[in-house]
Amino acid sequence: MSLASEIRTRINKFPEGKTFGYSDLLIAKEDYVTAAKALERLQKEGLIKKMSKGVFYKPKQTVFGELKPDYTEMLRPYLFEDGKRVAYETGYSLYSRLKLTTQVAFRIKIASRDRRISVNKGALKIDTVKSYVDVTDANYKLLELLDALKDIKRIPDASPDNSIVILSSLINKLSDKQIAEMIKYALSYPPRVKALLGAILENINNQVSTNKLKQSLNPLTKFELGIKKSVLPTINNWNIE
Known part of the structure; x- marks a missing residue:
């Protein structure tokens, strides 16, 4: 399985509203460049959103629209x-x-x-x-x-x-x-x-x-x-x- 596929699989297992970084995805530092490109593609698809440098979240969808993660x-x-x-x-x-x-x-x-x-x-x-x-x-x-x-x-x-x-x-x-x-x-x-x-x-x-x-x-x-x-x-x- 490619790194991009592994990243997608791990993110799909995350609950909506969860924030995560590279370490949560078990990405080795030498793979950060490849991972960054994969994460960029997932952002374009709308599967994840970027919160700040190196930190992302899986948006929660409700009948009222998309919710950001809670404060904690x-x-x-x-x-x-x-x-x-x-x-x-x-x-x-x-x-x-x-x-x-x-x-x-x-x-x-x-x-x-x-x-x-x-x-x-x-x-x-x-x-x-x-x-x-x-x-x-x-x-x-x-x-x-x-x-x-x-x-x-x-x-x-x-x-x-x-x-x-x-x-x-x-x-x-x-x-x-x-x-x-x-x-x-x-x-x-x-x-x-x-x-x-x-x-x-x-x-x-x-x-x-x-x-x-x-x-x-x-x-x-x-x-x-x-x-x-x-x-x-x-x-x-x-x-x-």
Whole structure:
């Protein structure tokens, strides 16, 4: 079977609305040029549509016309590589999902250790930033929370106090193992993140050891974050103002 036939067969097995790239089609890099020509022919036939460079989708047909992939499916090719998660959503769209803000994100920001992309096609606008640690399926939820702590003063239409209440509630639901992992990842973040996480953990569970966070901080550094002591009673222990 020719490569073009193999590609067509694989795409025919995809459900409507699925996004995919070369890796999803199991195409070897040395065959990319041949594959690109085959994919171009399939676009002309209307079997697939191009979403951005190297990313396509199988349009879903309804009685109301053609539907584009849903939001989650549109993002998937940029968050995964060869079936493994390498990035996660951050920025305003994440903070909206965490209910920290009602602000609508006009551009989506994703964080990845190594991947760098920029998409500006129709309604899909994506920029990348460098993550502080390698991203996996096991840790990205923890990294989302650490990002929110990092940007606590920059989240639009949100007060630091309100954000602390929401984030404290989310962190309080984590298991002991997840808390230990979160502390480990926090050590790669800016000092204000380590201080905030330490204060939150100390406030919601004084049995958790925050020694590593405390030891990583300069005891003379103060963090002006605009958080009230009535909201986070442990701020004085972490030089947070």
